[in-house]
Amino acid sequence: xTAELPRKLSRRSPKGEQLRSIMEDLIDAAKPGDPLPxxxxxxxxxxxARMTVRAEITRLAAEGMVERxxxxxxxxxxxxxxxxxxxxxFTEDMRARGLTxxxxxxxxxxxxxxxxxxxxxxxxxxxxxxxxxxxxxxxGEPMALEEAxxxxxxxxxxxxxxxxxxxxxxxxxxxxxxxxxxxxxxVVAVEIVGEDANLLRVAPGRAGxxxxxxxxxxxxxxxxxxxxxxxGDRYEIRLRQERRP
Amino acid sequence: xTAELPRKLSRRSPKGEQLRSIMEDLIDAAKPGDPLPxxxxxxxxxxxARMTVRAEITRLAAEGMVERxxxxxxxxxxxxxxxxxxxxxFTEDMRARGLTxxxxxxxxxxxxxxxxxxxxxxxxxxxxxxxxxxxxxxxGEPMALEEAxxxxxxxxxxxxxxxxxxxxxxxxxxxxxxxxxxxxxxVVAVEIVGEDANLLRVAPGRAGxxxxxxxxxxxxxxxxxxxxxxxGDRYEIRLRQERRP
Numbered sequence: 001x002t003a004e005l006p007r008k009l010s011r012r013s014p015k016g017e018q019l020r021s022i023m024e025d026l027i028d029a030a031k032p033g034d035p036l037p038x039x040x041x042x043x044x045x046x047x048x049a050r051m052t053v054r055a056e057i058t059r060l061a062a063e064g065m066v067e068r069x070x071x072x073x074x075x076x077x078x079x080x081x082x083x084x085x086x087x088x089x090f091t092e093d094m095r096a097r098g099l100t101x102x103x104x105x106x107x108x109x110x111x112x113x114x115x116x117x118x119x120x121x122x123x124x125x126x127x128x129x130x131x132x133x134x135x136x137x138x139x140g141e142p143m144a145l146e147e148a149x150x151x152x153x154x155x156x157x158x159x160x161x162x163x164x165x166x167x168x169x170x171x172x173x174x175x176x177x178x179x180x181x182x183x184x185x186x187v188v189a190v191e192i193v194g195e196d197a198n199l200l201r202v203a204p205g206r207a208g209x210x211x212x213x214x215x216x217x218x219x220x221x222x223x224x225x226x227x228x229x230x231x232g233d234r235y236e237i238r239l240r241q242e243r244r245p
Numbered sequence: 246x247t248a249e250l251p252r253k254l255s256r257r258s259p260k261g262e263q264l265r266s267i268m269e270d271l272i273d274a275a276k277p278g279d280p281l282p283x284x285x286x287x288x289x290x291x292x293x294a295r296m297t298v299r300a301e302i303t304r305l306a307a308e309g310m311v312e313r314x315x316x317x318x319x320x321x322x323x324x325x326x327x328x329x330x331x332x333x334x335f336t337e338d339m340r341a342r343g344l345t346x347x348x349x350x351x352x353x354x355x356x357x358x359x360x361x362x363x364x365x366x367x368x369x370x371x372x373x374x375x376x377x378x379x380x381x382x383x384x385g386e387p388m389a390l391e392e393a394x395x396x397x398x399x400x401x402x403x404x405x406x407x408x409x410x411x412x413x414x415x416x417x418x419x420x421x422x423x424x425x426x427x428x429x430x431x432v433v434a435v436e437i438v439g440e441d442a443n444l445l446r447v448a449p450g451r452a453g454x455x456x457x458x459x460x461x462x463x464x465x466x467x468x469x470x471x472x473x474x475x476x477g478d479r480y481e482i483r484l485r486q487e488r489r490p
Contacts, residue, residue, distance in 0.1 A: 059438055080433065191450070241332035242332060
């Protein structure tokens with residue numbers, strides 16, 4: 001992007017708001033990796049304080065629209081990968097974006113279910129479950145953390161499967177003949193902190209989307225429970241909503 | 246909640262992970278506002294380092310599950326308000342939770358659409374639009390920021406409506422006879438910074454859910470575009486997903 005800077009600011013509305021709208025237009029017209037004009041350039045062009053420009057860039061960075069690179073400037077961020085209303089696996093989501101999904105297995109073992117996991121799977125606390133903890137990658141870059149829990153009675157052999165490169169959905173469907181036509185999902189925004197930030201290679205405190213997913217079989221019984229934590233700058237949700245009459 | 250502390254830690258898996266599971270169980274069984282056991286109490290009870298306990302509480306706070314109150318301790322957070330797959334207004338979402346919705350109007354005027362707003366409404370840039378910017382409250386507490394844009398040609402009179410206590414959906418439906426049976430929505434996780442943090446009364450950097458919503462009429466034409474920024478600790482999304490065969 002060669003900074004094609006638009007119109008001058010008017011005196012009608014707050015400069016911060018106008019700058020925001022101009023910069024969103026700029027980003028909208030640009031490609032990921034394109035540089036933004038410098039703070040000084042923007043401040044001079046629109047005759048606003050450097051602080052006003054900086055506050056606006058901070059907001060754009062907080063929303064994952066631009067990325068600041070120390071000593072180099074500010075760049076338009078990678079587009080986010082979208083999850084739509086259809087129940088799709090991480091591998092399928094990445095493929096839809098032209099990215100190659102991978103994983104790094106952090107843990108894979110059988111253990112007694114704690115109260116929360118047990119309730120989500122409709123089991124008694126202490127019932128053995130297989131737990132699989134992975135970092136999910138897109139083209140080799142960390143995108144999400146994921147921890148899945150499945151009843152060991154049915155899925156015990158999963159503890160021995162090679163899940164480094166595999167889609168869990170595919171393994172469940174093809175190796176175990178499992179069916180899960182639907183899922184209930186809860187999504188919250190969280191700050192990524194501690195070890196999670198290290199694993200996802202983001203600065204502590206960056207925003208993330210945390211999903212709690214319960215896969216359901218044809219009789220609406222839980223097949224598996226998983227939580228996953230996605231980098232907020234790389235993932236989004238697309239929804240189609242219908243209004244009840 | 247009188248801290249009914251569960252089982253001892255085993256030597257089998259990392260203490261941090263076990264503590265996490267125990268604390269999630271505790272919170273799960275507790276009510277909003279209930280105190281958590283102190284860091285020292287937890288550290289002594291499970292024979293883990295204070296730092297391990299603190300890291301775990303930091304993570305729970307980052308996820309909005311607990312709230313730290315300076316000098317008083319850590320408390321189970323208020324439950325989140327859920328948005329489900331049906332297209333519902335803020336007012337309807339709050340009512341479903343037994344909360345009273347309100348607003349504080351920050352701006353309400355007619356102005357030319359910038360490129361992003363124009364594209365989302367299917368208009369030429371510069372076309373006059375009514376812009377309404379509000380803080381949305383639940384029982385008087387700030388819950389979300391919202392900025393809505395509507396073509397002035399049809400909704401010009403909206404600039405003069407009293408929207409302090411009103412549901413925008415209701416005004417559009419009843420006053421303007423507008424119909425919007427569906428909406429396209431994009432949801433991202435962001436950090437709440439700057440003036441937005443002040444307006445929502447959260448510490449800068451806390452996580453939020455940002456929605457971009459386009460209301461569509463019976464012919465799938467845009468009726469209105471709005472973005473809204475919800476406090477991550479007070480709002481969540483509930484989804485029902487179906488797996489394509």
